Ligand SMILES: Nc1ncnc2c1ncn2[C@@H]1O[C@H](COP(=O)(O)OP(=O)(O)OP(=O)(O)O)[C@@H](O)[C@H]1O
């Protein structure tokens with residue numbers, strides 16, 4: 363497998379609420395998860411680093427835990443990236459095949475994908491992904507793998523994701539200071555898509571929403587690949603703040619109440635009441651799940667509508683979408699799938715990480731979608747950014763140069 367050193371691959375999801383490290387090895391039946399570690403993340407806000415030391419601490423804690431479970435040290439990690447600074451665009455490029463036999467070679471594929479990276483990019487931005495959506499060989503559209511095909515003209519349509527250099531560098535800095543090396547960076551909803559979506563869903567057309575603590579990340583897939591990706595700076599943390607404000611209680615208690623009693627639909631077994639401590643902790647008040655729902659539902663609706671609006675504005679009108687898949691910790695809110703069904707007018711399911719073996723009980727939870735997706739991305743060499751951009755000398759050389767000044 364490309365992207366794997368000694369058959370081991372590691373993912374590091376530095377989220378707004380938790381950092382998750384995963385270690386997997388190439389096994390006879392597929393990628394086998396052998397270690398997973400999780401630690402609270404206090405240095406991130408809405409996907410970006412706001413406190414280096416806290417972030418480093420949380421990376422170290424999560425990695426150590428995963429290493430202990432796996433019984434091995436990790437070095438190279440695939441890292442999730444998200445935040446308001448991420449942008450995407452689709453581009454198209456064309457090259458003449460170099461080969462005299464007029465056959466498409468791997469070299470041509472690399473050249474054409476590299477050519478598609480020539481986009482208007484300000485100096486403070488970097489290309490994170492240039493993912494081939496499909497190739498066109500001598501006018502024949504929709505070719506998934508053109509290598510070996512006869513043809514003189516090779517075109518590619520790519521999905522390009524860019525990010526702010528400083529934001530990426532700050533994440534890489536923390537990773538480096540925690541004693542790890544970056545094997546690659548992956549935009550988080552693309553990682554979550556890799557672990558939760560089935561190939562048929564990507565083919566038919568599906569929306570992936572990763573509802574985290576600080577951000578809700580979007581990836582729209584059609585004909586087998588990503589066509590649009592974005593992020594919204596709203597997630598479960600705002601919901602918790604709403605509950606804290608609405609019930610006038612502490613943040614921690616609000617989080618507890620949200621997880622225990624929070625729901626986006628009416629409970630058919632009847633309403634419940636629960637005691638809430640006032641902020642000074644001296645008295646308690648009774649509140650009902652109906653009150654809680656009145657706080658939670660508007661924010662959930664707002665978030666889902668924002669996601670829908672972004673998609674409506676940015677994907678072609680005639681694009682067929684068959685389904686919405688919700689993942690991330692925010693998707694654990696009971697009833698959120700029903701609300702999403704109303705907003706999108708599409709069937710909705712909750713996505714948990716699949717496509718790996720080992721520790722399946724632990725792994726099959728929506729909050730691990732990104733971390734598991736990172737190892738899948740890494741193992742498949744889908745994190746094409748490493749392969750192609752090292753050769754083209756763009757992202758990684760520039761990044762390495764840029765960051766080495768800071769790291770040394
Ligand atoms: N049972 C639950 N009901 C409602 N919300 C929940 C539940 N369990 C967890 N959450 C929420 O999920 C969020 C954390 O999700 P997740 O672990 O995917 O985020 P993250 O990866 O740390 O953040 P981000 O992806 O935004 O950087 C928190 O806001 C938490 O309150």
Ligand SMILES: [Mg+2]
Pocket residue numbers: 375377378550572574575690732
């Ligand atoms: Mg996340």
